[in-house]
Amino acid sequence: MPLVPRPGIEKAPLYIPGSHSVEGIADPAILSANENPHGASPLAREAYMKAAASMQRYPDGGATELRNAIATRNGLDPDRIVCGAGSDEIITMLTRIFAGPGDEVLYSEHGFLMYPINALQVGATPVKAPETDLRTDVDALLAHVTDKTKIVFVANPNNPTGSYLPTDELRRLANGLPENVLLVIDAAYAEYVVRNDYTAGPDLVDEFPNVVMMRTFSKIYGLAAVRLGWCYAQRPVIDLMNRLRSPFNLSTTAQAAGTAAMQDIAHTEKAIAHNSQWLSYLSEELKKLGIEVPPSVGNFLIAGFGTKETADAAYAFLKQRGVIARQMGGYGLADYIRITIGLEKDCRLCVDILKDFKG
Ligand SMILES: Cc1ncc(COP(=O)(O)O)c(C=O)c1O
Structure with a gap:
């Protein structure tokens, strides 16, 4: 008798990460994975190296210092925080807890691909709600809620479109969902957003027992390789997560790096200022070249070339000259490419190459 996997898992596509290398180019500009081009805080690196000295010991399974550092910086209750090996692990935990065969997991048309992948892994059905002008549409999401819906994932801001739901719209979504549907606000890029009408969601978590932030x-803190994410929720959800979580899901080095990174406020402030300046430079320069750039509040933008063929050609042209962007076919946006805001020289290089491409 052959092995029989649980239903659904065989249908889950493999996640294809952004590429980090180009053959023949020693030091390409890696603008494919929305990483912080300035790297991690030096304090985080130092803490990581120091913690490596005790690698023979099991880590603190409760990630106490890390949760305290997160709570202090964000004004939250540490007992209502769970940390994961990347926010990917948080998505996995929440999907495993709340969804299974026969259930539906709802997300926005161009939402982050790990939502449908996780839904399929547990045998649930991913359901897409259409977007309007590349923006999450609250009415469309609410209209797609059925008796089977167990989770709604909303990335705010969304990757890859860079658009965001203002606070009142997010609240309208939370208010409109039945109490037995979990709303997961994925605020992976929250730190980059400089808008008065934006919330990452902790206020909604305090108000609604079915909301998680x-x-x-991996993004502004520059620790993508370390694998560290977290969520904030009301106690019953936290309790379920702690029951499911592996007892030592975060290495000692990851916890130490994350704790130090949380405390280095100057490092993230520098990243925010850099991003605001170069996001606006890149958007404006690309628009001058006749490239469509939907407004983005993240550390990336999507550049529209009208057709898949032209977007593919632009991607290849950039790559050949040492700039790695990201193709967007997997997100239903094949006529766009996504470009992370890199260092000043990367942004300038990107514009110069695209000038030649258009030229
Ligand atoms: C919207 C969004 N959520 C979650 C993640 C996962 O991040 P990580 O698992 O590195 O924390 C990403 C990474 O690109 C993302 O764009």
Whole structure:
């Protein structure tokens, strides 16, 4: 008798990460994975190296210092925080807890691909709600809720479109969902948003027992390789997560790096200022070249070339000259490419190459 996997898992596509290398180019500009081009805080690196000295010991399974550091910086209750190996692990935990065969997991048309992948892994059905002008549409999401819906995932801001739901719209979504449907606000890029009408969601978590806010250390904190994410929720959800979580899901080095990174406020402030300046530079320069750039509040933008063929050609042209962007076919946006805001020289190089491409 052959092995029989649980239903659904065989249908889950493999996640294809952004590429980090180009043959023949020693030091390409890696603008494919929305990483922090300035890297991690030096304090985080130092803490990581120091913690490596005790690698023979099991880590603190409760990630106490890390949760305390997150709570202090964000004004939250540490007992209502769970940390994961990347926010990917948080998505996995929440999906495993709340969804299974016969259930539906709802997300926005161009939402982060790990939502449908996780739904399929547990045998649930991923359901897409259409977007309007590349923006999450609250009415469309609410209209797609059925008796089977167990989770709604909303990335705010969304990757890859860069658009965001203002606070009142997010609240309208939370208010409109039945109490037995979990709303996961994935605020992976929250730190980059400089808008008065934006919330990452902790206020909604306090108000609604069925709302969770997810965050990551992979973006502004520059710790993507370390694998560190966290979420904030009311106690019953936290309790379920702690029951499911592996007892030592975070290494000692990851916890130490994350704790130090949380405390280095100057490092993230520098990243925010850099991003605001170069996001606006890149958007404006690309628009001058006749490239469509939907407004983005993240550390990336999507550049529209009208057709898949032209977007593919632009991607290849950039790559050949040492700039790695990201193709967007998997997100239903094949006529766009996504570009992370890199260092000043990367942004300038990107514009110069695209000038030649258009030229
Ligand atoms: C919207 C969103 N959520 C979650 C993640 C996962 O991040 P990580 O698992 O590295 O924390 C990403 C990574 O690209 C993302 O764009």
